[in-house]
Amino acid sequence: MTCRNLRQPRQAEILIVGVxxxxxxxxxxxxxxxSALSDEQLDGVHIHLVNGDxxxxxxxxxxxxxxIIIDAVQSGAKPGTIYRLDASHQPLPxxxxxxxxHSFGLGQTVELGRTLQQLPxxxxxxxxxGYRFEVGGTLSVxxxxxxxxxxxxxxxxxxxxxxxxxxxxxxx
Amino acid sequence: MSRRTIKVDYLARVEGEGALYIRxxxxxxxxxxLKIFEPPRFFEALLRQRSYQEAPDxxxxxxxxxxxxxxxxxxxxxxxxxxxxxxxxxxxxxxLLYCGEWIESHALHVFMLHAPDFLGYPDAIQMAKDHAQIxxxxxxxxxxGNAIVTLVGGREIHPINVRVGGFYKMPSKRxxxxxxxxxxxxxxxxxxxxxxxxxxPIPEFDRDYEFVxxxxxxxxxxxxxxxxxxxxxxxxxxxxxxxxxxxxVEHSNxxxxxxxxxGAYFVGPLARYNLNxxxxxxxxxxxxxxxxxxxxxxxxxxxxxxxxLEILYACDEALRIIAEYELPDxxxxxxxxxxAVGYACTEAPRGILYHRYELDAQGLIVDAKIVPxxxxxxxxxxxxxxxxxxxxxxxxxxxxTWKCEQAVRNYDPCISCATHFLKxxxxxxxx
Numbered sequence: 162m163t164c165r166n167l168r169q170p171r172q173a174e175i176l177i178v179g180v181x182x183x184x185x186x187x188x189x190x191x192x193x194x195x196s197a198l199s200d201e202q203l204d205g206v207h208i209h210l211v212n213g214d215x216x217x218x219x220x221x222x223x224x225x226x227x228x229i230i231i232d233a234v235q236s237g238a239k240p241g242t243i244y245r246l247d248a249s250h251q252p253l254p255x256x257x258x259x260x261x262x263h264s265f266g267l268g269q270t271v272e273l274g275r276t277l278q279q280l281p282x283x284x285x286x287x288x289x290x291g292y293r294f295e296v297g298g299t300l301s302v303x304x305x306x307x308x309x310x311x312x313x314x315x316x317x318x319x320x321x322x323x324x325x326x327x328x329x330x331x332x333x
Numbered sequence: 334m335s336r337r338t339i340k341v342d343y344l345a346r347v348e349g350e351g352a353l354y355i356r357x358x359x360x361x362x363x364x365x366x367l368k369i370f371e372p373p374r375f376f377e378a379l380l381r382q383r384s385y386q387e388a389p390d391x392x393x394x395x396x397x398x399x400x401x402x403x404x405x406x407x408x409x410x411x412x413x414x415x416x417x418x419x420x421x422x423x424x425x426x427x428x429l430l431y432c433g434e435w436i437e438s439h440a441l442h443v444f445m446l447h448a449p450d451f452l453g454y455p456d457a458i459q460m461a462k463d464h465a466q467i468x469x470x471x472x473x474x475x476x477x478g479n480a481i482v483t484l485v486g487g488r489e490i491h492p493i494n495v496r497v498g499g500f501y502k503m504p505s506k507r508x509x510x511x512x513x514x515x516x517x518x519x520x521x522x523x524x525x526x527x528x529x530x531x532x533x534p535i536p537e538f539d540r541d542y543e544f545v546x547x548x549x550x551x552x553x554x555x556x557x558x559x560x561x562x563x564x565x566x567x568x569x570x571x572x573x574x575x576x577x578x579x580x581x582v583e584h585s586n587x588x589x590x591x592x593x594x595x596g597a598y599f600v601g602p603l604a605r606y607n608l609n610x611x612x613x614x615x616x617x618x619x620x621x622x623x624x625x626x627x628x629x630x631x632x633x634x635x636x637x638x639x640x641x642l643e644i645l646y647a648c649d650e651a652l653r654i655i656a657e658y659e660l661p662d663x664x665x666x667x668x669x670x671x672x673a674v675g676y677a678c679t680e681a682p683r684g685i686l687y688h689r690y691e692l693d694a695q696g697l698i699v700d701a702k703i704v705p706x707x708x709x710x711x712x713x714x715x716x717x718x719x720x721x722x723x724x725x726x727x728x729x730x731x732x733x734t735w736k737c738e739q740a741v742r743n744y745d746p747c748i749s750c751a752t753h754f755l756k757x758x759x760x761x762x763x764x
Contacts, residue, residue, distance in 0.1 A: 269456070
């Protein structure tokens with residue numbers, strides 16, 4: 162698994178954050194998606210992997226226009242189900258806050274950022290439904306099969322966002 | 334006799350999750366069980382047949398909050414096995430790295446996980462609505478700790494710069510001087526944090542514990558020393574297995590570590606402070622007196638003050654190390670692997686972390702034993718809960734639940750080292 166070295170992203174670039182634990186089965190899906198996108202070496206896209214502590218994101222994403230986060234979720238839905246949440250302007254569902262197995266979890270970090278007015282302008286969270294989280298486990302078949310779809314949706318999201326940015330600049 | 338079972342979904346704000354069961358019958362506490370569901374031995378098995386060189390990187394994966402602690406115990410155990418003495422600059426840099434992790438981990442716990450309890454908030458998010466400046470201070474302090482670990486540990490997702498014998502790359506004097514400029518105002522913020530936690534309303538609680546920590550003749554302990562206690566324990570780390578044992582408790586998969594001679598013991602900041610306060614630098618020593626922190630301190634609720642004090646000490650120590658730093662000739666010493674057994678204890682933020690490795694002639698790991706600080710505190714946490722619940726049995730369900738959570742959080746248990754889910758199951762039997 163490779164990723165670019167951690168460095169502060171410049172303003173107006175895209176930040177992709179994979180959150181999870183590669184040693185806990187489906188909890189590694191966020192890292193797997195982010196690593197796959199990292200391997201593509203997309204222009205103007207920074208990739209960051211997080212395991213155990215999401216709080217540093219509050220400082221890290223300050224200058225970034227679009228942040229896309231990928232993490233595993235557990236809601237009881239069919240494994241491999243893909244969720245997209247726009248966390249830019251609306252609080253996350255209560256069930257997402259404190260449900261992570263990480264330290265100060267993703268949901269808590271996002272809502273803390275909202276309280277402190279430290280969220281990026283655009284924050285999109287992709288969740289992939291998992292069901293196997295035992296230590297030492299690998300991604301379940303259902304979650305592994307969802308990887309190409311999640312990756313594709315994120316690429317499409319970035320393309321659409323960049324298109325909107327270009328149009329906005331032309332109009333101004 | 335009627336029964337009521339009260340369940341809370343999870344014990345909030347413990348890093349990772351765990352499980353707590355309490356049974357009360359006719360207003361008497363009958364049973365307390367801290368339940369932990371996840372087998373802790375996956376990584377010990379993973380280490381077998383791996384090279385000694387891989388131990389720091391594999392064990393760093395055990396805990397997302399304290400990877401440095403696992404790396405330090407791993408490299409020191411391997412160096413113990415091979416009879417390696419690391420030179421002073423490498424030794425100093427390892428202390429600096431540990432300072433960074435203490436600052437990060439303690440700041441996370443003090444502000445984001447523990448302080449809400451004392452101020453009456455359900456979580457740090459609610460606390461931030463009224464105390465934004467306090468939370469912003471927490472983030473600044475934590476960021477400084479992270480900066481130390483990133484510079485010295487070379488962190489991407491886990492620190493990657495640590496190896497048996499030293500490091501892969503040493504930071505330059507210039508990089509360290511820049512770090513020092515970042516740390517100086519943080520030390521001031523850490524000082525204010527001790528004063529702030531020292532003013533929080535602290536519940537009364539006192540038990541006669543056996544505190545266990547490393548002790549070194551010249552420094553507040555990180556990586557080296559003998560294992561001592563306030564009841565006369567004074568052993569080499571090599572004698573750990575003869576002195577301590579792990580009991581597999583039926584309801585828990587994270588083994589309860591006990592002293593063979595005397596049972597439960599207490600590791601972590603309170604133990605370090607009680608056994609090593611005279612080795613603190615002058616500033617934290619004076620600040621402890623200023624805020625009225627007793628010595629010895631036997632109230633686990635005052636651990637929030639002690640952790641704040643250790644953040645202050647770590648800032649002070651980091652600045653001292655940087656000021657005295659000399660670049661070594663080589664980032665690491667040579668290692669000649671051979672068949673051996675190596676032992677080490679280092680002081681993770683939560684307490685002593687024990688590693689033992691048996692190696693073959695090629696330096697491959699034959700067997701590994703890892704005892705996290707959380708499993709060493711398990712029995713003590715359970716015993717605390719038994720005592721803490723007793724005078725509070727008449728509280729309403731939600732209040733009692735919250736009190737138990739607060740008592741568990743005193744120990745900053747890194748449940749993710751040992752388990753996955755924590756649920757509170759309170760069974761109240763009434764005649």
